Structures are given as C-alpha cells and as structure tokens.
Amino acid sequence: MNYDLSLRLQTCLNSLAPLQTVADVGTDHAYLPCVGILNGQLKKAIAADIGVGPLEAAKTTIARYNLNEKIETRLGPGLTVLNPSEVEGVVIAGMGGKLIVSILEDNISLSQSFQRLVLQPNIDANLLRAWLAAHQFEIIDEKIVLDEGKFYEIIVAKPVEELVPYSELDIEFGPILRLNKEHDVFHAKWSKEFAKNESIIHQLPVNHPRLESLKQRQALLKEVL
Ligand SMILES: C[S@@+](CC[C@H](N)C(=O)[O-])C[C@H]1O[C@@H](n2cnc3c(N)ncnc32)[C@H](O)[C@@H]1O
Structure with missing residues (x-):
C-alpha cells in the first residue's frame, strides 16, 4: 500500500x-x-x-x-x-x-x-x-x-x-513567512506576482483607474521581497 x-x-x-x-x-x-x-x-x-x-x-x-x-x-x-x-x-x-x-x-x-x-x-x-x-x-x-x-x-x-496586533504586511504575506525571506518558495510566489503586475502596469494607459492600486501593491511586494 x-x-x-x-x-x-x-x-x-x-x-x-x-x-x-x-x-x-x-x-x-x-x-x-x-x-x-x-x-x-x-x-x-x-x-x-x-x-x-x-x-x-x-x-x-x-x-x-x-x-x-x-x-x-x-x-x-x-x-x-x-x-x-x-x-x-x-x-x-x-x-x-x-x-x-x-x-x-x-x-x-x-x-x-x-x-x-x-x-x-x-x-x-x-x-x-x-x-x-x-x-x-x-x-x-x-x-x-x-x-x-x-x-x-x-x-x-x-x-x-x-x-x-498584526501589521498589513503580516496579514498579506504571513507574520512568520514574511520574516523568512530566504525561503525559495515564498520568494518565488511573490516575485511571480510582482513580475505579472509589472507587465500589466507597462501595458496600461497612464490614466487607467487600475494603475494606482497596482502601484500600491507593487510597493508592498517590494517591501516584502
Ligand atoms: C477540494 S476538497 C478538499 C479536500 C481535502 N480537504 C484536501 O485538501 O485535499 C473540498 C471539500 O470540502 C467540502 N466542503 C465544502 N464546503 C464545506 C462545508 N461548509 N463543510 C464541510 N465540507 C465542505 C467539499 O464537499 C469537498 O469535499
């Protein structure tokens, strides 16, 4: 078995x-x-x-x-x-x-x-x-x-x-996971999202309503990565 x-x-x-x-x-x-x-x-x-x-x-x-x-x-x-x-x-x-x-x-x-x-x-x-x-x-x-x-x-x-008391980064990425940044899988998951968002940002027109929230998300991802 x-x-x-x-x-x-x-x-x-x-x-x-x-x-x-x-x-x-x-x-x-x-x-x-x-x-x-x-x-x-x-x-x-x-x-x-x-x-x-x-x-x-x-x-x-x-x-x-x-x-x-x-x-x-x-x-x-x-x-x-x-x-x-x-x-x-x-x-x-x-x-x-x-x-x-x-x-x-x-x-x-x-x-x-x-x-x-x-x-x-x-x-x-x-x-x-x-x-x-x-x-x-x-x-x-x-x-x-x-x-x-x-x-x-x-x-x-x-x-x-x-x-x-958990911070915004704790809630988004995990209070324990985010402190272990060398973790390959953690890094791979959020790097993947970061790269995807970058490509969307470059394709959107400068006045697109999604841009602001995407840029905020990228700032958060940069902080955790
Ligand atoms: C995708 S399966 C996950 C099975 C297993 N836990 C796993 O992780 O592989 C989700 C299961 O949750 C059950 N489920 C969905 N809502 C539920 C609820 N409110 N209470 C109990 N079971 C639920 C579904 O019937 C289904 O069998």
Whole structure:
C-alpha cells in the first residue's frame, strides 16, 4: 500500500503535531486522516464533509485501510458535526479562504475551543489571516509549499486571550513567512506576482483607474521581497 500524501496535505498533517485527535472538515477522500492514523501520528480522527459523494469516497478509503475503529465519518456543514471537546484540533484544507472563514465564524465558540487549527486556503489567505487576527487567534506557524505547480500557504493558529496586533504586511504575506525571506518558495510566489503586475502596469494607459492600486501593491511586494 502507498501511504504517500501530496506535499500540500502532508504539510497540513505535519502541522497538526502534537495533536492526536483531530477533525478533518471538508475531508473528501479522507486521505489526510487515514495517513495520519497509518503512520502513527494520530490516534483518532473524525472525517467530515458537507457532500454525500465526498463522504462516500472517505468511507471507501477508510474501509480500504481497515480504519473504521479509528476514523468516524460525519455528514454536514462545517463544524456543526462536532461536539465540544471531542477532538483537540481541526484541519480545514483545500477550500477558499472565505469559505474557511465562514466555517469558523458559524461556530466561533467551537473554533476557539481547539488547541490548534491547521488551515490551508487555496486563495484569499490574507482574508483568513485578517479574520483570525480580529477574533483572538495567534498564528503560531506557517508554511508555504509548491505542489504540482501551485503555491499553497498553510496557517497554524491557536486561540489566545488578547488580540495579537498584526501589521498589513503580516496579514498579506504571513507574520512568520514574511520574516523568512530566504525561503525559495515564498520568494518565488511573490516575485511571480510582482513580475505579472509589472507587465500589466507597462501595458496600461497612464490614466487607467487600475494603475494606482497596482502601484500600491507593487510597493508592498517590494517591501516584502
Ligand atoms: C477540494 S476538497 C478538499 C479536500 C481535502 N480537504 C484536501 O485538501 O485535499 C473540498 C471539500 O470540502 C467540502 N466542503 C465544502 N464546503 C464545506 C462545508 N461548509 N463543510 C464541510 N465540507 C465542505 C467539499 O464537499 C469537498 O469535499
């Protein structure tokens, strides 16, 4: 049997440590919890999804590896399928940042009860960071990976008593990621956007309404690069 995960999902799984009981919300095929149990990192998991098809796919993977005793499946939206204190943490991966925000916001007390949350937005990571910052979460770790030609940011958060003051650069680029500028993948992601914006700026007429915001964005990118 091949227990390999994609780099993106493996990084999410690694980021859950040291937690041993977790919920994977939006699990689809339940690959992450299955590998987590098979490699001994996790003791128990809940694999949840809003879709019947994805949950059936999860059940198939779980049965294939004979993990029915260790992984429970739940059908329903977001965190509504979880009871307080039954898992130490949650992973929500492979969705847009806005959807992750709405899942957390719809059940804020449960969101704030987890020891850690591993969040992997496909887009709008900045919106997710802004929401976390405004709702008493601290970003305790961040990773960025290039997987099959796409960049993915993984945000690890935990609830805290006081609001953590994050700057605009922290929210846009990640408070931990942006301080590690030598990180090749981080540099590649934002250099790519910088180059793309430069080429747009050179093609636009001087009085184009987009120019001002593009130039502001370039100044921010220059600062972080
Ligand atoms: C692209 S898949 C990601 C699967 C896996 N987490 C990964 O990262 O590879 C997104 C999954 O999230 C599920 N989903 C979307 N909205 C959801 C919600 N509000 N609550 C739970 N699951 C949701 C979808 O049904 C789908 O199976």
